[in-house]
Amino acid sequence: MDAIILQILNGLDKGGAYALIALGLTLVFGTLGVVNFAHGALFMLGAFCAVTFNKLLTLEKVTVDPTQMTAWGSPMEVKTPVVEAWLGEFGKVLVNYSVPVSIIVAIPVMLILGIIMERGLIRHFYKRPHADQILVTFGLAIVIQEIIKHFYGANPIPQAAPAAFAGTAQVGMLLGLGDAIPYPWWRLIYLFFSLAIIGLVFAFLQFTTYGMVVRAGMRDRETVGLLGIDIERRFTVVFGIAAVVAGMAGVMYTPILPPDYHMGMDFLVLSFVVVVVGGMGSLGGAVAAGFLLGILQSFASMNEIKSIIPGIDQIIIYLVAVVILLTMPRGLMGRKGVMED
């Protein structure tokens, strides 16, 4: 029982990341009809927003302190982070909480990047075949990833979670099941964070007029356009939102997985599988499939299961995708008439 709960929890945080990326992919696909292979790159860019912010915060100023001497008798050089020098205690707190705080930085950055991407490139590919869209965004993903590699190097850059959340939570205690389920705090936070973001996106689409128009546009953009609404502009904003969601998913994921330049591609392939399993164009399907595949993957990596079917942990997601696609042509919750054949 404990083992099962632990595996479900393990799957949920990864599933949260899959769900957030897949949600953005589906939003873009549903509104713009564009298959965006560069979406993983946005996830990666979000992660590197956190890295950059952290680097800026920990810039150090070297001062010579004449009161202290080194062992050789020369005045000692003391390094103090600039932020601490300016802001004192608050600076220390800021450095400690750099990962969550960098979300504030990441939101405008990702929004602007997303809008530039849509206006500058994707816009011109609405009418082109899906194959062209895949190819051009694939090229874009390579470009973004190489630029990041040039500036940040090829090695993963570990980011620390705030000290307060560095330990493990005794989830079993919280649920009244004894102390056998240790689980890192940060992963738990990631899970709730992703649920909150998903909730926000759904609320935005469901309960605001803006979201209502977007949903209407997803169904029939021509009619919405005829009603005198500038649907293109709204879709651009939706693309920006998708970029922000991917970016925030990336920011918060940094303490779990040290970001490197190809993390976007790694997640993208899986997220595409998630989208297809959930059903192209179905937001609920994307989220459900994200969590489902995350959990399945973590169950498959249990030793008990690996000893029955060796190597299953490596292929489970793809295997599920193949089975689902062959038995349910529209995915789990695909809408009728969207990318069907």
Place this chain on the structure above:
Amino acid sequence: MFGNLSRNDWVLFLGFSAVVLLAPILFQPIGAAYPAILQKFCIFGLFAIGFNILFGLTGYLSFGHAAFLGVGSYAAVWSFKLFTMNVIPAMIMSVAFAGIFAFVIGFVSLRRSGIYFSILTLAFAQMSYNMAYSVLTPLTNGETGLQLSLKDPRIIDAMFITPGAGLPRSNIFGIEVSGGGMPGFYFTAVMLIIGFYLSMRIFRSPFGLMLKAIKSNQNRMRYTGFNTRPYLMAAFVISGLYAGLAGSLMASVDPLAGAERMQWTASGEVVLMTILGGVGTLVGPVIGAAVIKYFENIFSAFNENALNNIFSFIPDAVREPIVKLLSLFVGEGWSLTLGLVFMAIVIFLPGGIMEGVRLLTSLFKKGGNGNKPAVSGHTQPAE
């Protein structure tokens, strides 16, 4: 047998063969006349030709073609290990295994089309890649990659030859193929020419026309009473065979096989080659493969010092920023250049280099573009 090739086709074929066979002389001025890179041109050219038979003719975009290349490599190395260092059995084995593999994957993937097909092939390729790394380690030797060793049985060789001191080299009846010599290049070149000839025959055959019809409107084909599935299946398997052959050549000129050859980035590379050269054209994919491999070689060899030498005629103050900027695109940053060029091609010139050539020639002599192979525009996804 020679019925459906026109005179222009024969000119094209002979010209192509001549260029390939004379490559060691022709490519001298651009510094690409050594066997290692010429072999790469041929092998990847063959791979891209095969991919083009699927993508160029039917419009089905496979993102998992590298899996067949990988299977071909493994099969060839196993043949070297178990039977003989002769490349003929290795090639037969690779093609057979890649064909079976392609049949199985194609049987499942071709039930869907469009983006679903792309994702399914991608899923299968990633599955094979992950399995080659983990469960199938006894077969693939995992991360280290499959290599020859002195303890290999090599049953057939053992009957005829007493093994020498070092590792044996792959050969074709005594002529060494591996080891980076010119015979290795000519071997791959001949295979490329044969592959090119076959693809030309396919393009000009009723079967090829059928595939093109599927690309332009599959539904109409179905309504007229054609079952399109067997045709698609055949195209998929044929392109898988090409990939397997390319894999066996790769293993022949350098007898080792690693799982990274199956990764989806490798599949992406062949897509890039085909698009860059020109989808649906005969020579386009080969040109694309050669261009990418050539510039990969040139660009990744550059570094800041080399750039400084080139621009040494510019005063220092101006040179430094220029070199800084350019160094972004060379050496390690070669992929960045590739990505940018690729995007530019997809955006501005969907027909690839071949369309560019055609546009240029028609610009110079109005209406006189008859002697170039037809470019069938950019691909439509199969709906």
